[in-house]
Amino acid sequence: MARLNLLEETRFEKLPVSVYENDRIASKKVAYRIADIIKSKDRRGENTVLGLATGATPIGVYAELIRLHKEEGLSFKNVITFNLDEYYPMQSKAQQSYVRFMDENLFNHIDIRRDNIHIPDGTLKKEVIADYCLAYERQISAVGGLDLQILGIGRTGHIGFNEPGSAPNSGTRLVTLDDLTRRDASRDFGGKENVPTKAITMGIGTIFKAKEIILMAWSKKKAPIIRKAVEGEITGNVPATYLQLSDNVEFILDSDAASELTRFYTPWLVKDCVWDASLIKKAVIWLSGKVNKPILKLTEEDYNANGMAQLVTEQGPAYDINIHVFNLLQHSITGWPGGKPNADDSQRPERSKPTLKRSLIFSPHPDDDVISMGGTFIRLVDQGHDVNVAYQTSGNTAVWDTDVLRYVEFTIDFNQSIGEDTALLESTYEKMRKFFEKKQPNDIDIKEVQNVKAFIRKSEAIAGARFAGLQDKNIHFMALPFYETGKKVKNPVTKNDVELTMKLLQEIKPQQVFAAGDFSDPHGTHIICFRIILEALTKLKETEEWTKDCWLWMYRGAWQEFEMNEIEMAVPLSPQEVNRKRHAIFKHQSQKDRPVFPGDDEREFWIRAEARNKETALNYHKLGLANYEAMEAFVRWKF
Template identity: 55%
Template sequence: MHRYLFEHIDIPKENINIPDCTISQDEVEKYCATYDKKIESYGGLDFQLLGIGRTGHIGFNEPGSNVNSATRLIRLNSLTRLDAACDFNGLKNVPSLAITMGVETILNAKRIVLLGWGHKKAPIIKHTVEGEIEASIPASYLQTHPNATLVLDQEAACEITRFATPWRVMQCIWTEELKRKAIIWLSERVQKPILKLTDGDYNENGLSDLIAKGGSAYNLNIEMFNILQHTITGWPGGKPNADDSKRPERALPAKKRVIIFSPHPDDDVISMGGTFARLVEQGHEVNVAYQTSGNIAVSDEEVFKFCEVGMGIGDEKHALFDKIIKSLKQKKGSDTDIPEVRKMKSIIRQKESLASVRSIGLEDSNTHFLSMPFYETGEIKKKPIGERDINIVVDLIKKIKPHQIYAAGDLADPHGTHKVCLEAIFKALELLKKETFINDCYVWLYRGAWHEWGIYEIDMAVPMSPEQVLKKREAILFHQSQKDKVMFQGEDSREFWMRAEQRNKTTAELYNRLGMAEYEAIEAFKRYYF
């Protein structure tokens, strides 16, 4: 609260009333009662600004909290602690206990606004808005409040009925995207390929006005089948000497200049390793740009191992290795690494990246380590994006003059780096709009290890054979520091290659169920227009 709010406004320090979690446990009960009495002495709360946890907690009122609960000590849910792990440099450093304002105090506020961001909050937001009011989801108590508002981004709101399936609750303006979303939803709901949907299927599932506008199920089905079929291509850089009017990418120029932007030094192969390899194999001038060093995600144990290897070889840098090892042994909790340790972690990730892209045929000279300054704090919390960050991206784009840019459109990574890196690319593109070459550049967004595009959002789908899936796996496995002990993997305990393969296979299965050809796996992309 101090870092993100109080240090930036003119509030007197004596007016800040965050519960004090440094007091001893035998003082907590009295302290909490005094806290509530102080609120009452001011006539209660006029305005309450809330977040929401994936358990449905408001404040830290975890599942099971009573509607009449007051300020008190609570034990944090395991999911809440997991979500906080990035802020505490690992799960082991996250507190197990917290003091929270009670549900009753919150609900007594005259005005409540709850903020919710990101797709991970979507299921709990849906229950909060549309589910039963119950103690297992404390946020659902807000349904009883006379003046409560939820402010959500698109991803957090995506499972609420009027956003997920608006045709079920209101009259719709049938844009092409909404039509696509509705027909794919219908196909999944009735478990039929698109070409087998009937007039009855549309009418019985709330889509009668769509079929009235489209003329018949036959017309709608053929149109949608063709749209989806045309997203599939084995030529992500465009197919030479072919009609490109129905393909996601242009046939010309036959050999394109490509930049693959990767926020961390493994997102490229995790998210689009098959497409990456295909672009190289098909003769395009492919460049990969690692936007950050990724050093924060290398464990101390990994550094210790490399230092011992170096010392065992008899390298003259024994003094440096000794300094690094001594620093790691003295390090406590979330202490910031000394510069030498951070440098070593950066080098580990660089060399893993080089090995990975070599395995798919890329030259070292086409690999760029941008080390954007916003990331280099030595801490989980990063600096805001700055002019230097944007200029680094601008300079690379101007140098290469790409026909294609691939960028991470996945905003669900646990510590927000993808979002900042994407923002830098978007701002760079805005600055480059006057350049003639940029008019010939297509921007394709991929998603990472946490979340995939919905089928209705996909503009290009690149299928992979079993051999290509294996090649992608091998490229991911060169990132050994991220293999067995991932620092920031979220609640998914699987290694990244496992997540990527399952996600790609699931996309292929969805296409197949809709009536498309059966593939081993598919990588998906959405085009960004700027």
């Protein structure tokens, strides 16, 4: 019976899928699979042949393999590896090369023989690449083929660098990269214009010959393409769908990457559900969108025709369900994000007492506060709350080099105008110019440049917070140590990051904390900053009485928005308030026109934020609620 139930739940899925709570658990499972293959073949006196991938996805797997080697004696002396791909052209010692990636993340830390490592050569002359690729295929065949190929997946659906249009029987070859693939890689190269347009990759046919194939994916960013790959029709437009033809493949996902699969996103379509309040809310909102009707106009026929007969039978009639969900949405809307004074707060998202609250807004970068919740920020100040803002990092990697020279030139001119000696400034300026002349994409800035970039972002953050109504004493710059590396890849979080956060929390003792909850930013900074806040508050809750009355609200902004069923507080903005928010964002001049790290959305941050806020308001209206100009959305973190 259990097997039948599982088949029913997964009937939309066209290949085996295993889902784990998070990427750490999933990565360890894959590492153990690899270790078992190595040990089994070692016992038989055979070599293990592994197909390896690069990028963020397999890093956890490699870290666990290193631990197994160092702590449990797993040997790689009889392991032969073939990497999937390499950019072309690419020098092996370049920061972005996959040779360097594999050395730093695996090979330098294990006992593998160097002549057993094979990675496509990005330094070849173009005219010899075709012969080289044929030889690469022959090398794989000569050692008995791949025992296991691990894969990631790109947002185009590419595996390796087999972009849309790749043939299912393709072999190792030189390919042209999709524009989206190059945009996704732009941060590693200091801009899309620096990303190579071509790569050498194993073909889909090469991958198919592996005895086992494991495709891994983590995070909600991968959820849409995972659904296409697992549940969609086989098509050259999504090369990963060809894996549906293999009998030896398994997708290993974290819960976020799996979140749009039918069994998780709309489970009522595949099984009987336990209809708790959150699932009812999600299902009714989904149904409203599916049949394009406001919630209060949904009928029993709508429920029955769309896989929700069980809900209306158990919880109906339909009108009662509709009213219940409509009221939940209505009660999430408030013009009083700090709580409405002297009001019944039993059905409001925030408490009415204390009437005036101490609110602390954490901003991972110096502009996330106004981009993501600028309207609410201004509303809290206008309504008399004691608002503080804390900028967790300097954001100094996201400033153009030309801005550095411009600001230093201004400083020199200003000092000269008031009779100050500028000799040291001019010397520093010349040092910067010489550095920029030789600087390569993603080179670490010299300390003087890092400082000026931090000063630029600090001055902009102060201007934005002042525009929102804050006094300078309520503006805090944390410069958390994990970030201050000058590098794209940041240091691990340490107790210093947490202790600095705890100290600020103890100083302010807020009743409200706002933190960035959009974890799809391409920097990865948001989720790191959120985890630091969470650890700090969790530790304080063990001993500090004031934390019992401290609520944590998550906001989102430039990168994504909460699902409608997740939103617990929606703050409506008038056209005038939208305009005030826009001008607060404009104070961040270094991020206007074209930010250094725009992600895959080329629009300016203020345009993205307004579009997202207006879309949230429109979604509420489509469900049958009032038609506001824009809305900022929040979800409360439950400890």
